[in-house]
Amino acid sequence: MSSKDFSEDELQKLVRSAQSGDTECFGKIYDLFFDQIYRYASFRVPDEMAEDIVADIFVKGWEKIHSYKSKKNVPFGAWLFRIARHSVIDAYRMQQEIEEVPEDIVDSDEFNQADSLVKRTYLLKTVRKALRELPQKQREILELSFMAELPNSEIARVLNMREGAVRTMKFRALQKLEILLPTEMRENM
Numbered sequence: 001m002s003s004k005d006f007s008e009d010e011l012q013k014l015v016r017s018a019q020s021g022d023t024e025c026f027g028k029i030y031d032l033f034f035d036q037i038y039r040y041a042s043f044r045v046p047d048e049m050a051e052d053i054v055a056d057i058f059v060k061g062w063e064k065i066h067s068y069k070s071k072k073n074v075p076f077g078a079w080l081f082r083i084a085r086h087s088v089i090d091a092y093r094m095q096q097e098i099e100e101v102p103e104d105i106v107d108s109d110e111f112n113q114a115d116s117l118v119k120r121t122y123l124l125k126t127v128r129k130a131l132r133e134l135p136q137k138q139r140e141i142l143e144l145s146f147m148a149e150l151p152n153s154e155i156a157r158v159l160n161m162r163e164g165a166v167r168t169m170k171f172r173a174l175q176k177l178e179i180l181l182p183t184e185m186r187e188n189m
Helices: 007-017 023-044 047-065 076-095 114-132 136-147 153-158 163-180
Strands: none
Touching: 007 023, 007 047, 007 076, 007 153, 023 047, 047 076, 076 153, 076 163, 114 136, 114 163, 136 153, 136 163, 153 163
């Protein structure tokens, strides 16, 4: 189940119950948004940090849920992703130096297929490298769009931009990303 399966009205009912202290309703919110938040965070930070940051995001969400106001015309998902975005930024600030896990670590599990692991690792490494060459705002829009699967309207709210500006910037970012990727990857796009 994901946040896309719930209407904003249904989600607002869960939020109001959670604001009243209903932990089961917050648990449902957690279940609805976990995958999107995890994908977003894990693409922005090293894998070993992702789980801790995601846990921190939901703890902050629980602690601050009383401050969420549906009348401000910001969907709950956008509000939660603002917390996620700031938590990722805070994690970078807290770390003096973020050390990435080497991409060439061998998986000792014999049941994993080596060729698919190598292809996936190469693909992720190449895409991450290309994304790092994009301007920060374009990179954030692509991460929110493709990793967190947020619609343009919510991305606009998370980044305090107009939806049309998000669409334009996303289009330009994809064009630039296509140029930055190796030829063999461009052919598969």
